[in-house]
Amino acid sequence: MPNSFLTVEQLRISYDAQPSVVNNVSFALSEGELACLLGPSGCGKTTVLRALSGFQTPDAGRIRLDGKVLSTPDHVVPPEQRNVGMVFQDHALFPHLKIGDNVGFGLAKLKATERRDRVMEMLTLVGMQDYYDVYPHQLSGGQSQRVALARAIAPRPKLLLMDEPFSNLDTSLRENLGYEVRALLKRLGITAIMVTHDQHDAFALGDQIGVMQQGALMQWGTSFDLYHAPHSRFVAKFIGDGVFVSGEMVEDHTVITGFGELRGERVNQSLAGKKVDLLLRPDDVKYDPQSAIQARVIRKAFKGAQTLYTLLTSSNDTLLCLVPSHDDYEIDDIIGIRIDADHLVCFEQQVVGSEFLRR
Ligand SMILES: Nc1ncnc2c1ncn2[C@@H]1O[C@H](COP(=O)(O)OP(=O)(O)OP(=O)(O)O)[C@@H](O)[C@H]1O
Numbered sequence: 001m002p003n004s005f006l007t008v009e010q011l012r013i014s015y016d017a018q019p020s021v022v023n024n025v026s027f028a029l030s031e032g033e034l035a036c037l038l039g040p041s042g043c044g045k046t047t048v049l050r051a052l053s054g055f056q057t058p059d060a061g062r063i064r065l066d067g068k069v070l071s072t073p074d075h076v077v078p079p080e081q082r083n084v085g086m087v088f089q090d091h092a093l094f095p096h097l098k099i100g101d102n103v104g105f106g107l108a109k110l111k112a113t114e115r116r117d118r119v120m121e122m123l124t125l126v127g128m129q130d131y132y133d134v135y136p137h138q139l140s141g142g143q144s145q146r147v148a149l150a151r152a153i154a155p156r157p158k159l160l161l162m163d164e165p166f167s168n169l170d171t172s173l174r175e176n177l178g179y180e181v182r183a184l185l186k187r188l189g190i191t192a193i194m195v196t197h198d199q200h201d202a203f204a205l206g207d208q209i210g211v212m213q214q215g216a217l218m219q220w221g222t223s224f225d226l227y228h229a230p231h232s233r234f235v236a237k238f239i240g241d242g243v244f245v246s247g248e249m250v251e252d253h254t255v256i257t258g259f260g261e262l263r264g265e266r267v268n269q270s271l272a273g274k275k276v277d278l279l280l281r282p283d284d285v286k287y288d289p290q291s292a293i294q295a296r297v298i299r300k301a302f303k304g305a306q307t308l309y310t311l312l313t314s315s316n317d318t319l320l321c322l323v324p325s326h327d328d329y330e331i332d333d334i335i336g337i338r339i340d341a342d343h344l345v346c347f348e349q350q351v352v353g354s355e356f357l358r359r
Pocket residue numbers: 015016017018021039040041042043044045046047048197
């Protein structure tokens with residue numbers, strides 16, 4: 001943390017009507033790292049972004065960027081002096097300015113020829129080099145968002161902030177754009193933070209993802225860790241599909257369930273000797289015609305390459321299982337399954353039977 005490029009330390013923010021909108025949030029980024037703040041509506045993501053951009057004074061805590069203190073409760077470097085770029089959900093292009101002038105807007109300090117070269121370089125990077133003389137209303141949503149990105153990175157900011165940049169775009173476009181933007185920012189070595197409530201946006205862009213709930217940062221980690229090693233029920237439920245099934249943790253690496261004994265690495269605190277709710281993701285349950293564990297299909301959802309089956313075991317546990325869609329089964333068919341969870345995510349038991357985490 002001391003040598004990080006960006007550090008947010010113990011950030012606390014209240015609004016008049018609402019205390020602790022952001023509550024002791026701390027995280028750090030290396031130069032060139034991409035992070036996402038992910039969480040349900042109202043959890044405080046945008047407020048963190050506002051503090052990073054200099055529009056919000058913290059009640060407590062400190063923000064440092066590249067060795068310089070940008071925000072404390074007593075001193076806030078104004079937004080225009082931070083060298084921080086911003087992209088918003090609604091693109092916010094100036095409607096009366098051509099695309100080239102939109103992208104060149106923050107480059108007033110450059111000579112005219114340098115400015116034009118920089119604008120062309122940025123437009124080329126986002127694949128919009130043929131749109132220099134076009135007005136914003138002539139662009140699609142995806143094109144506008146590319147231009148907004150080009151405008152934000154044109155002044156070569158130290159930090160790029162993006163607030164739900166893909167939320168007005170349709171699903172397939174937003175996923176493609178997410179991976180495209182990631183590749184571009186990585187190529188340019190730009191450090192960035194994106195706020196989103198959509199886990200797929202976060203998976204597409206973030207090296208690190210921070211999951212927020214009611215002002216608190218619940219977990220900070222890679223998408224893989226958040227999905228497979230959530231530290232809390234909230235993160236387990238917020239990220240991905242799955243079920244909780246009841247079991248008993250007989251020792252640190254072993255849980256007995258109604259459909260057999262499962263062994264794996266323990267992820268959370270030790271609950272040896274206790275009744276637990278064990279998290280099983282659809283990809284922890286493997287289709288295996290040879291297996292002795294049999295389960296009945298009670299629901300199927302075709303997903304293209306795979307089908308997501310909801311299964312009921314003879315012990316009355318409900319499981320989710322992803323099966324290549326060529327292996328097609330009908331409701332009430334019996335199929336063989338094998339549990340392949342190399343890590344055991346358990347929480348002290350709250351429910352009896354299975355609980356769904358379907359989103
Ligand atoms: N200017 C403000 N004055 C008072 N309360 C505010 C203000 N801005 C936000 N809030 C409140 O603070 C809380 C957090 O808001 P924030 O916009 O940071 O959440 P968010 O996670 O970004 O939500 P969303 O995804 O809906 O944008 C909300 O309850 C909101 O109503």
